[in-house]
Amino acid sequence: MEFRLAGPTDRKLVEDLWAYCFEPRENPFFQWYFSAFYKPENVLMGFKNREMACLTHLNPYKLSLRGKKIPVSYIVGLATHPAARRGGVGGKLLSAALKEMRRRKQYLNILMPSKAGFYQHYGYEMYCHQWKETIRLEELRPLTDKTVRFGFVNNTDQWTYLATVYDAYTRSVSGYAVRDEASWRSHIEAQLAEGYIAVAFQDDQPIAYVFYSLGGETIVSGEFVYSSWKGKRGLLDYIYNHRSQGKIFQWNEGLQDQSYRFYPDGKQGHETMPFMAGRVVDVKGALEQIPYPKGAEGVVTFHTEDPLAKWNTGSFTLAVKDGMGCVTAAGADEAEIFMPIGTLALLIFGAVDVNGLVFYEKLRGSDAALATLDEFFPRTNCYINEWY
Template sequence: MEIRQLQLEDFEASLGLSEYAFQFKLNGDDRVKSKRKFKPERVWGIFEEGELSAELTLLPLQVYVQGKAVSMGGIAGVATWPENRRQGLVAKLLSHTLQTMNESGHTLSFLHPFLIPFYRRFGWEIYCEYKKYTIPVGKFPRKAEMEGRVERDKANIEVMEQLYGRFASGYNGTLLRDREWWENSVVDEDTHHCVFYSAAGEPGGYVLYKIENKELVIDEFIFMDEEARRGLWTFLANHDSMVTAAKLNLVPADDMLPFLLPDPRIPQENYPYFMARIVNAKAFVEGLTFKEQSELQKRMLYIEDEHAPWNEGLWEWKVNQQGEASLIQVKDTGEQADLRCGIGTLTVLLLGYKHPEELHRCGQLSGSLEAVEWLKGIMPQARTALFDFF
């Protein structure tokens, strides 16, 4: 058995496995385009007797954490032939990929799970969720008088890039999008966009949407302030003679729209979305900013992480008066730990998806109440989201 990056000549084998596993078929021009975009160095495979048995794609991406860019390894396209399943091949690929990400400086890894319990075994944990709304036309937000204006299908990507960056950087775990990502994964010829401009001509928000089956399908609704939100909704409400409802996808979990509607009783869904995992605990913790302290604070933390042994063990966690942290490994059995948790729990704790007291209450974080209160006292408030898919 050999684990290696794919080469250009492995394209057909890789595509064949993906077509079978994900039940699609590329023909003609689509197959040519796929080969042209194929980046074999991003795909890792397990080969047995020269045949590709399993594969995954490792995407070098960046995400916002505390408004700053953090290097993240995105895992996608995990596939195995059915005759090779339940033989531990994906487990071997994941372990190898963790090592690769650590050596490459990725401190986080994200993936969209086909089965959450499977990836939890390897340290990934749900870190965000999204809402979906279906709003009948009769329950749309009220139209508002606007001093600004909305322009449809006229803005260039730069305008939306800037608005997205300002909005997304307020959440932990949102993707930093480069131009290639915008062009290949966000906008397409079937998607409309509209941008709200204030009376002073400043862009304040945008919506990406389609009109399908007499419904507005809204894939992204980004706004900087209440004026922009109302202006964009007034534009959308002007479709009332064309559509019967609006469907909003990938809405952040902290969104307040239903509360603001004239009648909040609309179909709503909360959906656990992507999973995250700290790849290197020391690097990730030391890259965060915690609450300022009156004096140097420290506790002992034991991290359980059998699949990334460089994280496993007892650590002295210090936070100084400026909120700067250090994580220093200590040679000990862990009996002196003030706090103890698995790497998945630590991930969702530090990203802000779950809070120390609730993780402690449900048994995911162990330690004294005093230590949990200490942790609560150093953690800044945060919220998580993701508006993309890979």
Template sequence: MKIRKASALDTEEVKALWAYCFEKPSDPFFQWYFRELYTPETVLLGEEKGQTACDLHRRPYRLSVRGQVFDTDYIVGVATHPAARGRGYGSELLRSAFHMAAREGKPFVTLMPSAASFYLPMGFGFFVHQWERKTSPEHLAPLGRKPVSCRILSGEEGWQDLAAVYDAYTAERNGFTIRDESSWRSHIRGQLLEGYIALVYDEKGPSGYLFYSLDDRRMIVTEMAFARESGRRGLYAFMAGHRGSIDECIWYEPLDDMSFRYWEDGAEHTYIRNRSFPYMMARLTDPVTAFDGISCSGAAKGSLAFQLVDAFLPENSGIYVFRVEEGKISALKEDVFYSLKCHIEDISGVRLGPDIPEPSFCINAGSLAELFMGAADLPDLSRLEKIRWLTEDRAERDRVLSLAKAMLPKENNWMNEWF
């Protein structure tokens, strides 16, 4: 299969494949996506015998991860022509997308999986789950508090208020996208095609917003953010205010949110259904570029080495060493030096010392992505047997776990991009 970037000449075929697999051309989202977001050069296309076999869209985003801003690709619209399915073309196309991202200095990519079982063997790991919450307006009402004021946006004029709430909401979170004026205006236009945007205010100003739609007597919230608890309560009151016109509210909140501990009458189980919703996955394309330069705790001192096994991108497999230097991680791939060390030790029988450290554990690509994104720390992965220890020395294991936790602590992750 030949893989290449699409051009303007391929647009109709790209549209046809999207229409077959996702929305029809008459769908408002289809029309908006190809009018406002689509650019041919961000589509990777696979051809077999001159015919389009598959494609994917590389949506450019900037994400905040561990205090750094990274350029990345959000992969959407992975589609294979029905006549070309079952031949591994989709996997081959994704591998090319990973290589392209690495060449462009994007050390990881993200996607929202339709079937995680397809992507896990490719080295993806989940980095965002959310709570999906459902209840009737009547049962939500006791948790709400009437806001000082509320407005429904009819256009792009309220983007600054949305941005202010979003910035406050993400201030202590990780993995979220950086949104500027252009992206906010685009989000608003996309949402207002078939839905609504509500903003609530307290005495301090804009305090919360909802992106939502009304369908079959349900309010479906696709994005909720609040600057303060008064904003959350105001949004709950806004949703509860639809009693009589809807039967159910559905909304999503970050997995770190523990507000259900304070719901009345055991609402978590009796009145409000609260389940985890797997949402976003990440895949490292260049581990050294991803980790190198990340700031870490001043308590972190020393170095650790590990072996990465990456079956889908075998060129990434090898020995990696992380050292803390002036409060930042220095990441190196030590394959050549480690192989030379082993060779000399085998021949001479003399240990060469700690300058070229032995790997302490083995990890796969998906688990390394979770560690990088802050979805888990190394002690979590060890408890879940997602790493394999290469040392029997208990003291060394404890040292590595303690250092890794200081270097790469778990984060409160949240991201809410749907396209």
């Protein structure tokens, strides 16, 4: 197969495969994405016998990872033409995408999998789950707060209302997308193409916001963010006032939220939803880019296997000092720790700690080396809510 980045004349090919596999052209999100967000230089196309067989979008993002802004690629819209399926095309496309991301110095990659098992086979692991809450509107009443006031965001100039709340919400988590003015304006445009944005205020201070859509029995929220318990209750009060327009409210929020303990019936409508997978694009680049805990110091040598990126298969020595890492190649007989590439991603993102990975047989090594690794990669609360 041959792979190349899309050019200006490839737009119809890209749109046609998206419309075939995802939303139709008349869908509001499709119209917004290809008019305001799409960039051909971020689309990697695969050709077989001169016919397009597959493509994926490599949208650039910055994540806040352990307190540092890290450039990554977010793979979306990965699609294979039906005529080319069941021939290993997906794996070849992912391998080509990793090469392109490495060229761009994006050493970590995120992806929202439709089927996690498919991507785990290729070195991806789920680093972020969310709570998925589903509650009948009538049952929201004990959780509401009528002392806040509400306003609508109806243009992109109001982005600072949302940014204030988002920054407070993400202060104690890792793995989330860093949003600047341009990305906020993009998010607002995308949401207003499909639904509404409401903001809760305490006096003149924004304390919560919700992206939501109407039109069915279930009112669905695409983003539900708050800086305080009062803000969350205020949003639920706002949604409760829609009882003539819906019967059920469904929203997602970070696993760090524990307020489900205080719901009228915590046994119903409360479940986890796998949300985002992470992957290492380049072992050396990723480990030298991320920060390490203050006071962590030491050296550990590990061996990893990567099914898609040959440059990641081998033994590496990681030396950490003053919050920075240095990676050098090592001999196979020097390795003290053994793990697949997906396990390294879980450690970097902080989704699971060393002891957990040992328990699940995703990691093995000497006690001393494992203790050093645990010092380098403490577990974090992971959160992200990007959909494209």
